Amino acid sequence: MNALGFPILSAVIFFPLLGVFFIAFIPSDRPKTIAQVAFWVAAVDFLLSLIIVVNFDATSAQFQFVESRPWIILFGAPVVTYKLGVDGISLWLIPLTSLLTAVAILFSWGSIAHRVKEYYMLMLVLCTAMLGVFTALDVFLFYVFWEAVLIPMYFLIGIWGGERRLYATLKFVLYTMAGSALMLATIVYLALGMSGQVGTLTFDVEVWYQVFIPPEVQRWAFLAFALAFAIKVPLFPFHTWLPDAHVEAPTAGSVILAGILLKMGTYGFLRFAMPLFPLATRELAPVVAGLAIVGILYGGAVAFAQRDIKSLSPILP
Numbered sequence: 001m002n003a004l005g006f007p008i009l010s011a012v013i014f015f016p017l018l019g020v021f022f023i024a025f026i027p028s029d030r031p032k033t034i035a036q037v038a039f040w041v042a043a044v045d046f047l048l049s050l051i052i053v054v055n056f057d058a059t060s061a062q063f064q065f066v067e068s069r070p071w072i073i074l075f076g077a078p079v080v081t082y083k084l085g086v087d088g089i090s091l092w093l094i095p096l097t098s099l100l101t102a103v104a105i106l107f108s109w110g111s112i113a114h115r116v117k118e119y120y121m122l123m124l125v126l127c128t129a130m131l132g133v134f135t136a137l138d139v140f141l142f143y144v145f146w147e148a149v150l151i152p153m154y155f156l157i158g159i160w161g162g163e164r165r166l167y168a169t170l171k172f173v174l175y176t177m178a179g180s181a182l183m184l185a186t187i188v189y190l191a192l193g194m195s196g197q198v199g200t201l202t203f204d205v206e207v208w209y210q211v212f213i214p215p216e217v218q219r220w221a222f223l224a225f226a227l228a229f230a231i232k233v234p235l236f237p238f239h240t241w242l243p244d245a246h247v248e249a250p251t252a253g254s255v256i257l258a259g260i261l262l263k264m265g266t267y268g269f270l271r272f273a274m275p276l277f278p279l280a281t282r283e284l285a286p287v288v289a290g291l292a293i294v295g296i297l298y299g300g301a302v303a304f305a306q307r308d309i310k311s312l313s314p315i316l317p
Contacts (some may be wrong), residue, residue, distance in 0.1 A: 005267070007067045008048070008051055008052055008065055009052070009065050009067055009085070009086070009135050010067060010084065010133060012045060012049050012052065012094060012098070013045065013124060013128055013131045013132055013135065014128060015041065015045045015048060016041055016042065016045055016101070016124035016127040016128045016131075017124065017128050017188070018041070018124065019038060019041030019042075019124045019305070020121045020124050020125060021118060022037055022041075022166070023037055023117060023121050023124075024117075026117065028116070028117050031112075031116040031117075034116055034117050034120055034132055034283075035105070035108070035109050035116065035119075035120060037228070038105050038121075038123060038124060038235050039102060039106050039109075039121035041104045042098060042101045042102035042123075042124065042127060042151060043102045045098040045101075045102075045127070046095060046098040046099045046102055048054055048092045048098075049095040049097075049098050049099075050095060052086060052091070052094060053091065053092070053095060054254060056091055057099070058088070061087070062134070063085030063086065063137060063206070064085065064086055064087065065084070065085060065086055066083070066084065066085040066137070067082070067083065067084045067085070067221075067222055068081055068082070068083040068084075069081065069082050069083075069138075070082075071112070071138075071141070072140075073289055074201065077200055077201075079201050080138060080140045080141065080170060080202070080203055081138045081139040081141070081202075081203070082129075082141060083134060083137040083141065083206060084135045084137060084227075085135065085137045086134075088149065089267065089270050089271060089280070090101040090134045090198075090267070090271070092173060093134045093263060094110075094131060094134055094135065095262075096145065096260065096263075097127060097130045097131050097134065097260050097308060098127060098131070099257065100255060100259045101123060101124075101126070101127040101256070102261055103136075103253045103255065103284075104123065104252035104256055105120065105123055105252065107122075107251065107252060107255075108250070108251075108252045108306065111250070111251065111252075112160060112250070113252065115159060115160075118155075119156070119159075119160060121155055122152040122155055123152070124261050125151075126152035126153060126256065127150045129145050129148040129149040130145075130149055130256075130260050130261070130264070132145030132148070132253075133145045133149065133264055134142075134264075137186075137204065137205050137206060138203045138204055138205065139187050139191075139203040139204075139208065139272070139291075140187065140203040141203070142205075143180070143183070143184055143271075144239060145185060145266075145277065146180065146228075146264070147177075147180060147265070149261065150173060150176055150177070153172070153253070153256075153257075153261070154172070154173055155252045155308045156249065156250065156252075156254055157169045157245060157248060157249045157250075157306075159179070160250040160253070161248040161249050161253070162247060163247075163248075163292070164244065164247075164248050165248045165249075166226070166242075167244065167248075167250035168244040168245050168247070168249070169245075169287075170183070170190075171225050171240075171241045171244055171245070172205070172241050172245045175231050175240075176228075176231060176241075176243040177234065178231075178297035179227045179228035179229075179230070179231040179232075179238075181230050181298075182224045182227060182228065183224055183225055183227070183228040184254040185226065186220075186221050187203070189205055190208070190213070190217075190221060192309070193206075193213075193217070194208065194211045194213075197211050197212070201296040205271075205272070205276075208276055209275055213276070213277065215279045215280070218276075218277040218279050219277075219279075219280045219284075220280075221276070221277055222277040222280035222281060222284060223280075223284075224277075224289070225249060225268065225272055225277070226269070226272040226273055226276070226284075227232060227267050227269065228265075229265040229266070229268035229272075229273060230263050230265065230288075230291075231265070232246075232261065232262065232265030232268070233265035233266060234260060234262070234265070235265075235288070235290050235291050235292065235293050236292075236293060236295035236298055237291075239295065240302065241264075245257060246258070261317065289317060299307065
């Protein structure tokens, strides 16, 4: 429990699922009511997130509003914990997520004509998954939320997208899952390797921060994490899924992609790749910087050839 006396992070993360529950009982022939409920749920969630901002201690570098309880127990000991927390890196990403979700839902009114109930339910599920990514302090829990984002986004693009929505959806999922699969294997490998130093199997990122990882392990582990995060950013040359997803996604989906999902990759670098593998970060920083510069120049050149604003938006800063 935190200083507020109640689990505010869990409340913010899972409040949208409460909206999903209520929407499930609203008849499908009442689309306006469904849209209104979805909007007000997201809006209230945004107001709840402001409690975190107001009560955040900017003078402290520690994680705040920490919640921790055993989740997966193996041989009588907790291996995976349901651990949440925020610091200066993740603080503003929480209200950003809930606010943009509310805005995306609001501007979906009138533009979504079929399967309205499912659309708004998926938007709220997506909000929960994204909030979980920005607050998880257990690496395995982070991975669960990271992958959970794919499910609602897959359906949002695949059902309510444009003419080439199936192609864009498949490309989006394959790219993301390819990087994530390698990251998952690395997470398990690191947890097993650290168990000797820690004395137990754990995925707690705060514990991982304290463990020494050999330079040669850091190098390939950084590459595995960086691939997953670079795809999500997306960093050149792992960016080719994004224009298709942006163009084919419904407008609200494009807003979520540009405003939140792409931030998940940068957040992953700052929360996991860089602090866990500092030696590899220092060694490979010129490579990442070089790819970023190429991406800037390439994006600027490609922008001149675009005639579709939705194609242009993902390559603009």
